[in-house]
Amino acid sequence: MNPQHSVGIVTPQVARFDEALSLTCGRELPYFELVYETYGALNERHSNAVLICHALSGHHHAAGYHSAEDKKPGWWDECIGPGKAIDTNRFFVVCLNNLGGCHGSTGPSSINPATGKPWGPDFPPIRTRDWVHSQARLADYLGIACWAAVIGGSLGGMQAMRWSLEYPERIRHCIVIAAALKLSAQNLAFNEVARQAIESDPNFAEGDYQAKNTVPARGLALARMIGHITYLSDDAMANKFGRDLRSGSLSKGEAANAEFQVQSYLRHQGSQFSGSFDANTYILMTRALDYFDLALEYDNDPVVAFSHARCSFLVISFSTDWRFSPERSREIVNALLAADRPVTYAEIEANEGHDAFLMPIPRYLDVFRAYMLRVGDDS
């Protein structure tokens, strides 16, 4: 643990909701639990609360450490902490594990009350809107009538946008980083191959692996590798690995060994992930991503959609992000402008591809911090 500029040691909490939640698919969850963390203190007027929405494989542990021995802080520790862009001296920051997740919130690994066994593949499909509705329950639970800001990168940015339409009176600022109004056919294709990789693993057992006491580790590792390539720019990969051979010399035997550094890196990433993430959750979350389409119920017109929003927006994109490129962010900005919504847009020069939103890129952090000062002014 590195306590400097850190929120320090944090403890996850669990909120249980006993009123049923109606889902977009038509089914309902009779009850559910959400695991979450908070950083900073809620002010007297409850006006300084900020919600962090996580991306595809994220969770509630966004900042700080779980123990003094912890080596790695939360996934967005670069942005959340005392004096950081999301300044915990000023804001009460809430981050949860989304419904359907595998880090403590109700999801496919939880017990299905109807059967007494894990839901597994029978867990209902979740849409971004469902996440937003469940997050509103958490806001009620915490006594937060209106978020100072809802903030997210990638799939998290999509949740933030959905918040601006579902609960226009409950959000003052919406911060959308490296996101898009909907996925492109290429985005859909990568998600499909990732799911196919999981479903092709015989240990997947049509999603019933938990009951069979197996784990589709190879499929999940493959899915992660595919995702990982799309998070990095070609340049970032070149800088990280180039074409360096792992052993420094050409293997004559053409063994199944990784020969280039990038190969062993990918294998390492894949196997780490498959040991810590649930396959049904991965499928559920990629589907939520596939089906996200902000304007679908608004005549397929994002201008019509955003005309329902009441908050101010900050939109940020990164030059080498080819998963959700700056062009996709400009579509968001153009729709917001056409809908007469206040919007600030920053396109950050960064070499890191989509992953840039997690990185300490000075210009990015400066823009982010400057905007958050404005958020403070309203409260």
Add this chain to the structure above:
Amino acid sequence: MNPQHSVGIVTPQVARFDEALSLTCGRELPYFELVYETYGALNERHSNAVLICHALSGHHHAAGYHSAEDKKPGWWDECIGPGKAIDTNRFFVVCLNNLGGCHGSTGPSSINPATGKPWGPDFPPIRTRDWVHSQARLADYLGIACWAAVIGGSLGGMQAMRWSLEYPERIRHCIVIAAALKLSAQNLAFNEVARQAIESDPNFAEGDYQAKNTVPARGLALARMIGHITYLSDDAMANKFGRDLRSGSLSKGEAANAEFQVQSYLRHQGSQFSGSFDANTYILMTRALDYFDLALEYDNDPVVAFSHARCSFLVISFSTDWRFSPERSREIVNALLAADRPVTYAEIEANEGHDAFLMPIPRYLDVFRAYMLRVGDDS
């Protein structure tokens, strides 16, 4: 069969080579066979022969039909035929299935003379240079002292470049389409995931699936899907599918069914491929691609490399190709210019991504045809 502007019905031929072939890996093939097709007639001076080198999953059947019932012509029929860019009224065109292939040339499915069983995973690794050496044997066999042109797209373009260095006196023109001097880390990463998908399939049996009478069909299908995404531009996918739902409505059941058109398209492509291609060949060919590095033995300097060439070059790239982008072609062109080699470069505006090199794009065919008229002038 559509006989218009076609070379008509063609019959593959087999050449057997009984002298051992030394390979880059240090091993040798005691003998080998190459299956090939020819279109047009060899002239008296044997000066009008053109070699077509195929790409990753290509083969010897580049033009014409195998029977009157054939619905689909060879893979490059758009470019090869009477009056086409590679005009069979003027050129004697040769296309072979590369060593290590699975369409009739000696490869992993062939019998290993040492064991009397299929080579399978024991087939020696092949490098682009080995292909060029085996193609030179085929040239000897056909009585071709010097190719009027060696032509290839993608991995085929890499073979064409290697020809210009290995046999500078045996090639007058080198045509390199949608290729690169070497793979980027991102290219390597995609190939690695494709191989991992195959090797993760339990039916792969460490490459010994033929002996076990199985086929790693799901792994091979996944590998093809991954490759396929990289062959198409985001735009091309958007035009082809957009986000259209296959059934026209959102599936409530979240079944394992393909919900978006792009998903069913990919699954179809994957399953077609896995029924017709050999997994060990796919691994062998992606590794040849990974290890291709034109300048590696020339002080890592492509200018030094190309200073050994004696032929003229045509280099073509496509604007939306993100597998081997125009920037990679310009690296080839810049090295050729610095090495004082005659080079023509065309960057074609095309929406089709890497696949554009197989498509009838008017500007592309015009440039290609115009250059080939020059090739005729030398003979």
